[in-house]
Amino acid sequence: xxxxxxxxxxxxxxxxxxxxxxxxxxxxxxxxxxxxxxxxxxxxxxxxxxxxxxxxxxxxxxxxxxxxxxxxxxxxxxxxxxxxxxxxxxxxxxxxxxxxxxxxxxxxxxxxxxxxxxxxxxxxxxxxxxxxxxxxxxxxxxxxxxxxxxxxxxxxxxxxxxxxxxxxxxxxxxxxxxxxxxxxxxxxxxxxxxxxxxxxxxx
Amino acid sequence: xxxxxxxxxxxxxxxxxxxxxxxxxxxxxxxxxxxxxxxxxxxxxxxxxxxxxxxxxxxxxxxxxxxxxxxxxxxxxxxxxxxxxxxxxxxxxxxxxxxxxxxxxxxxxxxxxxxxxxxxxxxxxxxxxxxxxxxxxxxxxxxxxxxxxxxxxxxxxxxxxxxxxxxxxxxxxxxxxxxxxxxxxxxxxxxxxxxxxxxxxxxxxxxxxxxxxxxxx
Numbered sequence: 001x002x003x004x005x006x007x008x009x010x011x012x013x014x015x016x017x018x019x020x021x022x023x024x025x026x027x028x029x030x031x032x033x034x035x036x037x038x039x040x041x042x043x044x045x046x047x048x049x050x051x052x053x054x055x056x057x058x059x060x061x062x063x064x065x066x067x068x069x070x071x072x073x074x075x076x077x078x079x080x081x082x083x084x085x086x087x088x089x090x091x092x093x094x095x096x097x098x099x100x101x102x103x104x105x106x107x108x109x110x111x112x113x114x115x116x117x118x119x120x121x122x123x124x125x126x127x128x129x130x131x132x133x134x135x136x137x138x139x140x141x142x143x144x145x146x147x148x149x150x151x152x153x154x155x156x157x158x159x160x161x162x163x164x165x166x167x168x169x170x171x172x173x174x175x176x177x178x179x180x181x182x183x184x185x186x187x188x189x190x191x192x193x194x195x196x197x198x199x200x201x202x203x
Numbered sequence: 204x205x206x207x208x209x210x211x212x213x214x215x216x217x218x219x220x221x222x223x224x225x226x227x228x229x230x231x232x233x234x235x236x237x238x239x240x241x242x243x244x245x246x247x248x249x250x251x252x253x254x255x256x257x258x259x260x261x262x263x264x265x266x267x268x269x270x271x272x273x274x275x276x277x278x279x280x281x282x283x284x285x286x287x288x289x290x291x292x293x294x295x296x297x298x299x300x301x302x303x304x305x306x307x308x309x310x311x312x313x314x315x316x317x318x319x320x321x322x323x324x325x326x327x328x329x330x331x332x333x334x335x336x337x338x339x340x341x342x343x344x345x346x347x348x349x350x351x352x353x354x355x356x357x358x359x360x361x362x363x364x365x366x367x368x369x370x371x372x373x374x375x376x377x378x379x380x381x382x383x384x385x386x387x388x389x390x391x392x393x394x395x396x397x398x399x400x401x402x403x404x405x406x407x408x409x410x411x412x413x414x415x416x417x418x419x420x
Contacts, residue, residue: 041270
């Protein structure tokens with residue numbers, strides 16, 4: 001009987017010791033796993049630009065009266081065929097073409113009174129600024145392969161030519177002229193002139 | 204002998220195939236353009252002042268090893284891999300304008316031969332920007348990858364924003380007001396008003412933080 005009790009005690013003690021060891025081992029593994037899983041490592045760079053000064057190159061008095069603006073977005077795509085892979089560059093350009101009259105071309109006799117009628121002869125409607133693309137706003141859409149600065153310069157010129165074709169249409173020029181007539185005559189009426197005639201100089 | 208003839212024939216075919224591919228396909232460039240959005244807007248804006256700004260956008264990045272190890276934050280520079288530097292010259296045109304869209308009789312006061320015009324507040328807009336591609340300078344260490352097109356666009360956009368943020372300090376609004384008066388007075392004289400009878404005024408409590416018109420991003 002005593003031998004049996006001792007035997008059970010030894011077995012029970014053994015089981016307890018093994019259980020404790022297993023529990024300790026399990027906790028140790030869990031602790032190490034938690035430590036390792038919270039570890040993270042990555043290669044990073046700071047994508048911000050440096051703080052640099054800017055220079056005002058010119059200050060100019062202008063007199064550009066805009067009557068129609070055409071905002072345009074062009075996706076320009078260039079594909080260079082290779083033996084195994086093709087290189088592709090796709091960029092989205094933004095531009096705003098402003099149509100109106102250049103007040104610095106206003107002649108000295110642009111406004112004349114005939115009785116109670118004011119006659120205004122305005123310069124022709126034109127594109128007010130040849131630089132209309134906001135190139136710094138350009139978005140890169142697809143870029144595969146090596147492309148250099150002259151490739152990007154070529155894309156800019158293609159976007160510009162396309163915008164000119166797309167936006168500088170006779171219809172838009174006519175619309176700008178109609179709006180100019182309405183706006184200028186409205187302003188002159190507000191100044192107290194009852195009869196106003198608006199004409200445009202001939203090209 | 205027959206084998207040799209076969210080999211020669213296959214060799215000739217391969218050569219012609221390669222050369223024809225080169226002349227027709229490899230290196231050839233296909234260009235397309237696609238109009239995404241065209242928006243036409245009627246307006247009445249008198250641009251009176253133009254500022255041309257030049258800025259050199261620079262960026263210098265060193266690769267860093269960042270992360271958490273054994274519960275502690277680590278941030279180590281890896282100069283051994285080398286750095287990348289780029290300088291992008293850009294020119295931006297800013298124009299100040301007076302919006303005549305809401306202009307009405309309420310802006311004009313007439314007493315006999317005297318006329319007083321109160322002009323709307325001037326606003327400033329970035330009308331164009333240009334990247335000087337030919338003068339971009341860059342250095343890329345041997346173990347680093349070259350700047351991607353998306354990275355270049357991002358630096359250019361940041362440079363553009365940096366210029367826009369400094370507009371209130373440039374004094375362009377005062378130039379716009381003075382130029383507007385210089386432009387309108389000769390017109391009013393032609394209409395029959397004498398110079399001492401013409402007064403052009405602006406609102407005095409202009410908040411310079413609200414003068415910028417940003418393009419839709």
